[in-house]
Amino acid sequence: QGNASASAGKTKAASCAGCHGEDGNSTMPAFPKLAGQHQTYLVKQLQAFKSGARLAPMMAPLAAGLDEQTIQELASYYAGNKISTNPAPKLPANDDDDAPAKTPEQEKAELDALITKGSDLYRNGNISREVSACVACHGPYAEGNKPASFPSLHSQHADYLIKSLTDFKTGARSNNRENMMHMIATKMTDEDIKAVAYYISTM
Ligand code: HEM
Ligand code: HEM
The missing domain is CATH 1.10.760.10 (Cytochrome c-like domain)
Incomplete structure (x- = not known):
């Protein structure tokens, strides 16, 4: 069937x-x-x-x-299909024309720092700002939770994850069970959102 x-x-x-x-x-x-x-x-x-x-x-x-x-x-x-993994992430192009160009080493260091921050937030949340740990619902591999219908997130596009989290935060995406994601996203800064999205996209 x-x-x-x-x-x-x-x-x-x-x-x-x-x-x-x-x-x-x-x-x-x-x-x-x-x-x-x-x-x-x-x-x-x-x-x-x-x-x-x-x-x-x-x-x-x-x-x-x-x-x-x-x-x-x-x-x-x-x-029933299998999600594909993403190519290695890149930082978005700097739209500030006056900023000095980054060396590849600087780019890599910045990206590594962002992903480390995202991994920490995903696993531990942020106690001082009361951001829940994502791992609790979305699982150690961001595989989600099938019986609970918590979505799988791993290997999703970072841009889409950023948009979804921002939409939960602003309330533009208001249809989420018991407002769970809205309550979490409102405690996240834009930098938190970017970091966790980049991290999840590499999982
Ligand atoms: C949905 C991220 C924590 C429960 C989502 C989505 C994202 C996300 C990106 C949308 C997925 C999609 O559009 O494909 C995160 C992050 C978290 C976090 C980054 C940590 C900062 C949690 C926690 C819970 C939770 C702790 C449970 C208490 C849910 C549920 C949905 C969802 C139920 C589905 C909402 C709906 O029905 O539309 N989450 N999540 N999440 N998340 Fe989280
Ligand atoms: C989102 C299914 C056709 C553009 C989604 C989602 C599902 C879906 C299930 C939510 C994913 C999630 O929450 O993780 C389908 C199906 C289609 C279809 C079954 C055919 C019947 C299309 C087409 C377009 C499109 C043709 C482009 C014109 C989008 C966009 C989103 C989305 C932009 C994200 C919406 C948002 O930001 O909240 N689609 N889709 N889809 N789809 Fe489709």
């Missing part, structure tokens, strides 16, 4: 491939990878795009046309 559902989903996923990639491994960083994500989480997001509970201008018109069975099939297809 699961396999029949996934193979029906594969056919229907053709209309998603332009943004999310053939198998759910999008290459463009603004479009989330869907491969390997928990089926129940994918179903919940598609239902939320459809109802308008999660606002996303690109997804809304597409989700509006999906019936319940198609949502289940698409979710089953993507959940």
